[in-house]
Amino acid sequence: MSRRTDWTGILLAAVLGLVIVVPLVVVAIWAFAEVWRYPSVLPQEFGLRFWNATLARPDVWAAMSMSLRLSVTVTALSALICLPAAYAFARLDFPGRNWLFLSFLASHAFPKFGLLVAIAGIFLNLGLISTFWGVVLIQLVGTLMMMIWIPVAAFQSVDRRMEEAARDAGAGPVRVFWSISLPQAAPTIFAALMLSFVGTFYETEGAWLIGAPEIRTMPVLMITFINNQIVVQYGAVLSVLLWVPSFFALLFTRRLVGSQSFAKGFGV
Amino acid sequence: MSDAAIAVRPVRAAPRGGGLTGLLLVFLPVGLLAWLILYPILRAVIRTLVVQTGTGPALSLETYRFFFTDGYSLANLWLTLWVTALCAVLLLAVCLPIALYLRFAKSRIAALVQGLALFPMFVPSVILAYALIRTLGPNGAVDLVLNAAGLPKIASPYLTPAGPVIGLVWDNIPLTVLMLVAGLGNVSDNAVEAARDAGARPFALLRHIILPQIGNALLVVLSFTVLSIFSAFTLPYVLGPASPEMMGPFMQRTFTDVQDPRMAITQAVITFAICAGFGAFYVRSIARNREASR
Numbered sequence: 101m102s103r104r105t106d107w108t109g110i111l112l113a114a115v116l117g118l119v120i121v122v123p124l125v126v127v128a129i130w131a132f133a134e135v136w137r138y139p140s141v142l143p144q145e146f147g148l149r150f151w152n153a154t155l156a157r158p159d160v161w162a163a164m165s166m167s168l169r170l171s172v173t174v175t176a177l178s179a180l181i182c183l184p185a186a187y188a189f190a191r192l193d194f195p196g197r198n199w200l201f202l203s204f205l206a207s208h209a210f211p212k213f214g215l216l217v218a219i220a221g222i223f224l225n226l227g228l229i230s231t232f233w234g235v236v237l238i239q240l241v242g243t244l245m246m247m248i249w250i251p252v253a254a255f256q257s258v259d260r261r262m263e264e265a266a267r268d269a270g271a272g273p274v275r276v277f278w279s280i281s282l283p284q285a286a287p288t289i290f291a292a293l294m295l296s297f298v299g300t301f302y303e304t305e306g307a308w309l310i311g312a313p314e315i316r317t318m319p320v321l322m323i324t325f326i327n328n329q330i331v332v333q334y335g336a337v338l339s340v341l342l343w344v345p346s347f348f349a350l351l352f353t354r355r356l357v358g359s360q361s362f363a364k365g366f367g368v
Numbered sequence: 369m370s371d372a373a374i375a376v377r378p379v380r381a382a383p384r385g386g387g388l389t390g391l392l393l394v395f396l397p398v399g400l401l402a403w404l405i406l407y408p409i410l411r412a413v414i415r416t417l418v419v420q421t422g423t424g425p426a427l428s429l430e431t432y433r434f435f436f437t438d439g440y441s442l443a444n445l446w447l448t449l450w451v452t453a454l455c456a457v458l459l460l461a462v463c464l465p466i467a468l469y470l471r472f473a474k475s476r477i478a479a480l481v482q483g484l485a486l487f488p489m490f491v492p493s494v495i496l497a498y499a500l501i502r503t504l505g506p507n508g509a510v511d512l513v514l515n516a517a518g519l520p521k522i523a524s525p526y527l528t529p530a531g532p533v534i535g536l537v538w539d540n541i542p543l544t545v546l547m548l549v550a551g552l553g554n555v556s557d558n559a560v561e562a563a564r565d566a567g568a569r570p571f572a573l574l575r576h577i578i579l580p581q582i583g584n585a586l587l588v589v590l591s592f593t594v595l596s597i598f599s600a601f602t603l604p605y606v607l608g609p610a611s612p613e614m615m616g617p618f619m620q621r622t623f624t625d626v627q628d629p630r631m632a633i634t635q636a637v638i639t640f641a642i643c644a645g646f647g648a649f650y651v652r653s654i655a656r657n658r659e660a661s662r
């Protein structure tokens with residue numbers, strides 16, 4: 101291994117830093133700017149005035165509560181429906197198992213927004229447009245694949261010898277699952293839960309298409325702020341607030357996302 | 369997790385009665401998949417092709433005929449095809465060097481590069497859209513810096529087709545890099561070392577040793593990119609021009625504002641048809657991968 105300075109790496113890091121970090125830093129500066137008039141490179145006045153103004157808006161609180169309710173409901177339902185299925189795919193043998201598992205991975209093979217429009221056509225007849233449960237259903241579809249294949253990988257990596265040892269010592273199947281299998285799979289399953297919570301929190305397209313005009317989530321509110329060009333800082337403050345869940349996801353799921361098996365799920 | 373974690377491995381010592389229990393456990397998600405993915409697609413195709421006449425159902429291509437003779441619809445389709453193709457090329461051009469670097473780098477800077485390349489995964493599209501407007505929009509941060517340096521302002525990409533292109537490339541960097549790095553994992557160090565020892569230059573190495581081995585990964589990346597960009601909504605809606613518009617915003621407007629679900633679903637079926645080849649390739653590739661790792 102050479103000890104030369106890694107110029108390629110430095111160059112890539114610098115370019116990526118410029119392109120990826122700078123736009124976000126600009127938003128962060130806007131969030132704390134009270135006066136920033138062209139052509140000053142930095143704001144003329146910094147302060148928290150617009151934080152108070154944004155947080156005093158009832159529509160922001162309504163959207164925040166709607167987003168949290170949706171994300172909690174969707175993640176809980178998704179876990180309830182998908183985790184037992186993931187266990188079955190990983191550990192039980194039943195007819196059509198491979199074929200059904202493949203069909204979950206294949207659910208990414210359709211252009212997503214086209215699919216949403218097709219679903220919206222059905223929801224229109226069922227009266228689910230612009231209702232809470234309509235949005236829950238559409239967002240649930242988005243979490244299905246991730247909540248199946250990440251936990252399947254987690255259940256498969258559980259050490260079989262420990263389970264067999266527990267069974268030899270007289271533990272029943274439920275006890276083995278609860279005390280041996282689940283604790284070992286838990287960190288990965290937690291990461292999957294985190295990813296589906298955050299994914300649902302930021303889901304924009306289904307909420308926009310199915311939820312409008314009654315159901316307004318944070319991302320939908322953000323789009324109206326951008327389109328209506330009201331005070332720049334409202335959008336900036338909302339962006340910083342909106343990014344908080346993502347920050348936690350970043351902390352807890354980085355290892356999973358960086359792993360090879362994550363990319364495998366996309367068929368590479 | 370192991371590399372092959374994603375494949376469903378054969379079950380050793382399956383418990384008796386596992387068949388029925390297994391089917392019961394997967395019943396709900398499979399049912400949801402059938403109801404909310406398969407059924408809508410089939411129904412969309414049937415609903416746009418069959419009309420109810422006085423004498424019963426009849427085949428009709430009326431909405432499709434309208435789409436393919438309407439100048440505005442065709443302009444939208446062309447714009448979408450263009451943006452998709454351009455994004456795919458740009459993504460490969462940007463991400464292949466990053467992936468190659470990450471595959472072969474051994475320095476500590478590689479971790480930083482990986483972190484930066486994956487970071488956009490944790491930035492939701494709406495925040496990205498807003499950040500790009502504030503940075504590249506009229507009188508945005510780039511204009512401020514250029515102005516301070518005494519240079520002319522940029523031609524802002526905001527509300528032009530370049531806006532969604534920049535946003536979509538930015539947004540798709542992490543998955544593209546991840547998939548390419550995974551694909552490059554198949555290239556053996558030995559082959560590369562041997563070629564290097566034989567005096568192969570980096571470019572020859574790339575062309576003759578590396579590219580032939582990651583052909584499949586490149587095609588999967590291409591399929592995935594086409595599928596996600598072709599019907600993108602948020603970024604084209606916020607950053608793109610109002611007319612012509614990309615298929616995502618076009619479908620949304622037809623459905624919600626024009627209130628013509630049948631036409632909107634026709635547009636959706638057209639996007640399915642155009643993406644079908646890429647989707648089929650994607651599924652085949654997943655299936656083959658799972659065969660291989662079993």
